[in-house]
Amino acid sequence: MRVAALPDIAVSAPPKIEIGGLYKSFPTRSGTFTALDGISLDIARGSFCTIVGPSGCGKTTLLRILAGLETATAGRAAIAADDPAKPVNAMVFQGDSIFPWMTVWNNAAYGLHMRHAPRAQVKEVVTHYLDRTGLLPFADRYPHQLSGGMKQRVSIARAFATDPEVLLMDEPFSALDEQNRTLLQDELLRIWDEDKKTVVFITHSVDEAVTLGDRIVVMTAHPGRIKTIVEVPFARPRDVLELRRDPAYGALVFRIWGELRDEVARARRQEAEGRA
Amino acid sequence: MMLSLKNRDRLIGLASPAALLLLWEASVRLGWVDPRFFPAPSTIAGTFLHLARTGELWENLSASLLRLLFGFVIGGAPALLLGLAMGLYRPVRAIVEPLVAATYPIPKSAILPLILLVFGLGEASKIAMVALGVFYPVLINTMAGVLEIDRIHLDVGKNFGAGGWQTFRTIALPGAAPLIMAGIKLGVGLGLILIAIAEMIGAQSGIGYMIWNAWQLMSVDTMFVGLVVIAVLGFAFTWALDELERWLLPWKARA
Numbered sequence: 055m056r057v058a059a060l061p062d063i064a065v066s067a068p069p070k071i072e073i074g075g076l077y078k079s080f081p082t083r084s085g086t087f088t089a090l091d092g093i094s095l096d097i098a099r100g101s102f103c104t105i106v107g108p109s110g111c112g113k114t115t116l117l118r119i120l121a122g123l124e125t126a127t128a129g130r131a132a133i134a135a136d137d138p139a140k141p142v143n144a145m146v147f148q149g150d151s152i153f154p155w156m157t158v159w160n161n162a163a164y165g166l167h168m169r170h171a172p173r174a175q176v177k178e179v180v181t182h183y184l185d186r187t188g189l190l191p192f193a194d195r196y197p198h199q200l201s202g203g204m205k206q207r208v209s210i211a212r213a214f215a216t217d218p219e220v221l222l223m224d225e226p227f228s229a230l231d232e233q234n235r236t237l238l239q240d241e242l243l244r245i246w247d248e249d250k251k252t253v254v255f256i257t258h259s260v261d262e263a264v265t266l267g268d269r270i271v272v273m274t275a276h277p278g279r280i281k282t283i284v285e286v287p288f289a290r291p292r293d294v295l296e297l298r299r300d301p302a303y304g305a306l307v308f309r310i311w312g313e314l315r316d317e318v319a320r321a322r323r324q325e326a327e328g329r330a
Numbered sequence: 331m332m333l334s335l336k337n338r339d340r341l342i343g344l345a346s347p348a349a350l351l352l353l354w355e356a357s358v359r360l361g362w363v364d365p366r367f368f369p370a371p372s373t374i375a376g377t378f379l380h381l382a383r384t385g386e387l388w389e390n391l392s393a394s395l396l397r398l399l400f401g402f403v404i405g406g407a408p409a410l411l412l413g414l415a416m417g418l419y420r421p422v423r424a425i426v427e428p429l430v431a432a433t434y435p436i437p438k439s440a441i442l443p444l445i446l447l448v449f450g451l452g453e454a455s456k457i458a459m460v461a462l463g464v465f466y467p468v469l470i471n472t473m474a475g476v477l478e479i480d481r482i483h484l485d486v487g488k489n490f491g492a493g494g495w496q497t498f499r500t501i502a503l504p505g506a507a508p509l510i511m512a513g514i515k516l517g518v519g520l521g522l523i524l525i526a527i528a529e530m531i532g533a534q535s536g537i538g539y540m541i542w543n544a545w546q547l548m549s550v551d552t553m554f555v556g557l558v559v560i561a562v563l564g565f566a567f568t569w570a571l572d573e574l575e576r577w578l579l580p581w582k583a584r585a
């Protein structure tokens with residue numbers, strides 16, 4: 055088993071993302087719905103944090119608050135900005151989020167265009183990430199000419215191209231088939247290895263959480279709380295297929311599933327009650 | 331040789347009007363219909379050539395086209411901007427929507443006397459009629475087009491720091507463009523109808539004037555020339571707008 059020593063710096067340096075006592079509720083017709091109930095979490099600079107939880111546990115809400123797309127009812131969520139010239143975050147959305155009316159190139163360049171980046175920089179950066187995602191030959195295509203996997207690659211290139219302080223990913227591969235998902239996980243890890251951004255990655259797949267993450271945050275069923283945090287000891291750079299052969303990988307997946315099983319069952323019951 | 335379905339449809343599309351014209355011509359020559367009311371297509375074509383040669387036709391046509399153009403811009407541009415704002419901002423929608431719902435169903439031709447009262451007998455009243463016709467379909471379709479944009483695209487804009495104007499330009503406008511184009515096509519059609527009506531009252535030029543004047547002089551073939559010109563204009567505008575759409579919206583997958 056390959057085990058990487060945890061670097062000391064991750065313990066002593068101030069966290070990149072600080073979430074403290076985060077609480078989020080929505081008014082509904084039948085009263086108040088609590089999506090997040092006291093989430094406190096520090097995410098180290100340059101680490102890859104995956105969050106798993108049953109559907110409806112509020113993990114997407116947590117990410118949307120970090121992205122500034124929603125505001126918390128109480129508590130705080132702060133991203134430390136190291137470079138004021140950089141955008142604080144960029145999000146890779148779940149599902150079809152690239153603009154159908156823009157070419158692959160203009161989609162990937164969107165964040166840079168919004169920030170009025172100089173033309174030469176746009177050209178260099180977009181070329182780089184389209185190349186890294188294998189999309190350069192398709193730069194002039196429109197989304198309706200692309201497969202689902204290619205569209206998600208565009209979305210990833212768009213997020214990386216803005217060089218954000220943190221990357222937020224909301225189940226980016228959930229709509230893809232198994233083979234495409236594995237390929238994209240591998241590609242994501244390779245691109246991420248270039249400059250090791252801080253990543254928060256939401257998924258409902260335990261396999262994906264273990265494959266990608268340095269730490270796995272397991273959430274409870276509604277209302278969303280943190281059940282446990284598990285460190286992932288595998289060395290980097292990781293090879294997705296090699297990793298899955300490792301017996302320690304299976305053991306970790308099994309352990310996370312153990313944590314998650316009760317929550318998934320509870321989410322099922324809540325869903326059944328909600329329908330009744 | 332097998333014809334593709336599309337080519338077959340095209341052929342039928344040409345054949346059916348031609349058959350109608352032939353039937354018409356034959357009916358007149360065989361004395362089945364009264365040529366004073368329904369002159370033969372060949373007679374109408376002769377009158378068309380005559381009016382074209384004297385310049386009368388072009389004078390009237392250009393007057394109508396100019397009014398259409400001005401009316402189209404004056405009615406369409408504010409409709410586009412207001413429609414985008416209504417689609418993007420709830421309060422704007424809340425304020426404007428009831429006004430639109432209340433005024434839209436009033437037949438535009440019924441407003442003509444009021445328009446004449448306000449704008450007088452000159453150019454302004456004709457342009458105002460076209461503008462009114464174009465305004466509503468463009469406004470309603472633009473708003474619907476923006477509302478139909480997937481929420482996720484607006485989230486993307488927000489997440490990547492798009493400001494108000496950038497959201498307009500990069501998301502609302504292109505996202506709503508297919509429905510806006512549909513609104514423009516409807517608006518041009520309505521504009522053609524309304525310009526003909528407006529030119530029948532108190533006008534000294536235009537295709538509508540030509541038709542009305544011909545009726546008063548009992549020059550029935552001139553009247554038919556006017557009708558044919560309007561039909562051809564409608565066909566030409568539809569074709570041109572289809573081509574424009576193909577060029578402007580290359581991202582729309584065509585069935």
